[in-house]
Amino acid sequence: PRSSIGLIMPPAADLGRALCVITGASRGFGRAVALDLCRLVQPGSALVLVARSGADLRAVQAELTESEAGRAGLKVEVVAADVGKLESLENIVRTSRDVFNDEMEKIILINNAASLGDVSKYVKGFTDMAEVDAYLSLNVSSAMCLTARLLQAFPAHAGLRRCVINVSSLCALQPFRSWGLYCTGKAARDMMFKVLAEEEPELRVLSYSPGPLDTQMQVEARTKTADPSIKKTFSNMFAQGQLLTCEASSAKLMKLLLEDKFTSGEHVDVFDV
Ligand SMILES: NC(=O)c1ccc[n+]([C@@H]2O[C@H](COP(=O)([O-])OP(=O)(O)OC[C@H]3O[C@@H](n4cnc5c(N)ncnc54)[C@H](OP(=O)(O)O)[C@@H]3O)[C@@H](O)[C@H]2O)c1
Numbered sequence: 001p002r003s004s005i006g007l008i009m010p011p012a013a014d015l016g017r018a019l020c021v022i023t024g025a026s027r028g029f030g031r032a033v034a035l036d037l038c039r040l041v042q043p044g045s046a047l048v049l050v051a052r053s054g055a056d057l058r059a060v061q062a063e064l065t066e067s068e069a070g071r072a073g074l075k076v077e078v079v080a081a082d083v084g085k086l087e088s089l090e091n092i093v094r095t096s097r098d099v100f101n102d103e104m105e106k107i108i109l110i111n112n113a114a115s116l117g118d119v120s121k122y123v124k125g126f127t128d129m130a131e132v133d134a135y136l137s138l139n140v141s142s143a144m145c146l147t148a149r150l151l152q153a154f155p156a157h158a159g160l161r162r163c164v165i166n167v168s169s170l171c172a173l174q175p176f177r178s179w180g181l182y183c184t185g186k187a188a189r190d191m192m193f194k195v196l197a198e199e200e201p202e203l204r205v206l207s208y209s210p211g212p213l214d215t216q217m218q219v220e221a222r223t224k225t226a227d228p229s230i231k232k233t234f235s236n237m238f239a240q241g242q243l244l245t246c247e248a249s250s251a252k253l254m255k256l257l258l259e260d261k262f263t264s265g266e267h268v269d270v271f272d273v
Contacts, residue, residue, distance in 0.1 A: 011259040016161075017042045018106035021096055021150065023083050023143075024113030026051035028215035029167065031060050032246035033110055036254050038069045038076075046075040046099035050092055051113065054080030075099050083113050083146065084138035093149050100154065105161060107154050108257070111143040111189075112167040116217055117181030119225045126180065139185035144192055156202050163257070166193045168207040168267055177227035190267055197265025206262050208253050211270035214243040244270065 018041045024030035026049070034049055041047075047064065051057050057078040064076045077095050081088030100107075117135045126132055147164055156162065171179060172186035190207045197205040212218065212234075222238055225231040237243055252273040256262055 011255075013258075014042055015040045015045075015108070015257060016105045017103055018045045018108055019048070019096060019100050019104050019154075020045070020108045020110070021048045021050070021092065022110040022112060023050045023092075023146070024167075025049035025060060026053045026056035028217065029210055029213055029246045029249065030110070030112040032250040033112065033253065034060055034064065035067075035247075036250045037108070038064045038067060038074060040254060040258070041069070041074065043069075043073040044101075044103055046077065046104075048077050048079060048092065048096050048099065050079045050081060050083060050088075052080065052082050054078065082138075083142040084134075086145075089142070089146050089149055092146060093153050096150065097153060105159060106163065107150070107160065108163045108165070109147060109150055110165045110167065111147065112165075113142075114139050114167065114185070114217075116220050116224075117179075117185070119178050119182070119221065121226055122178050123180040132181065135181045136185060136188070139181075140188045140192070143189055147196070151200070151203075156200070161204065162202070163204040163206075164193065164196070165253070166190065166205070166207040168209045170209055170269070172207065172209070172267065176230055178225055178230060194265040201264075203264065204260065204262075205264045206256065207265075207267040208256065209267060209269040210246075210249040210253070211244045212237055212242065213246050213249060214238075215246065218243060 020037045022030050022034050025034045049057050049060060057080055061076045061078050064070050077099055079092050079095050081091050166189050168190055169186045171183040172190040175183055193205050193207050222234040249270050252270050255273055262268055
């Protein structure tokens, strides 16, 4: 960012006093992002962690509240809910309102929860509209509606910076055989967040592609993928130690947030940070 007299500003040392809402925070990339945000926000901040598994979420909550940042006045709330359901979105917004206070200067929403969908079949196998609808509901509609609800609950005003992260993928840009649902969902999300960035110039919007991560989703990718060459690519990446850790990828996202130089709405890949 540039100052009003045109000087290039150094990256901020922290993310200020913030409300952070993270979906899919119980494991994998979302958990790593929660741990990083907890260290980078100022005392008086709050984190709202969302996933279906209450037990896993509470384990992350305990880790955070027992950390140094937690002891220094960070509030961590959990919402054990399926983001594909309307009442869950209401619950997330209610919890976010409850922990928000006027001293907070930033809101960061991390739309991270996702599913891979059925990768054991090709596009020609998706004859059941209900299956496709259910996939898109969880992976596209829920991110759109949660973002919209939080933007309405916390309208733009001077002194409040609002930032929405879409956890994206290379699959938003490139077709992968037998990954029809996943590629479609990620492409739709990228476009939706580009439109949002055009509509709300004050908002900071980023589609971040975290790279191939050593998580449960990768296990599914290398064991269930129908297309033999795609399946082999993922098995080889695992066998040859080419997967990134969630911590390494989350560190790159934190760098982007601290520098705050990205063009709103753009897709940024971990390997370009
Ligand atoms: N892994 C990769 O190689 C890779 C590559 C590119 C992009 N990504 C993206 O990175 C993000 C995180 O992926 P990951 O690899 O960390 O996946 P993961 O290990 O499968 O974790 C997914 C997270 O989302 C939560 N979740 C799933 N369905 C949910 C639902 N209906 N409601 C609420 N929470 C739900 C899960 O918790 P519960 O099961 O407890 O609900 C979990 O916390 C995703 O957006 C993924 O598409 C991953």
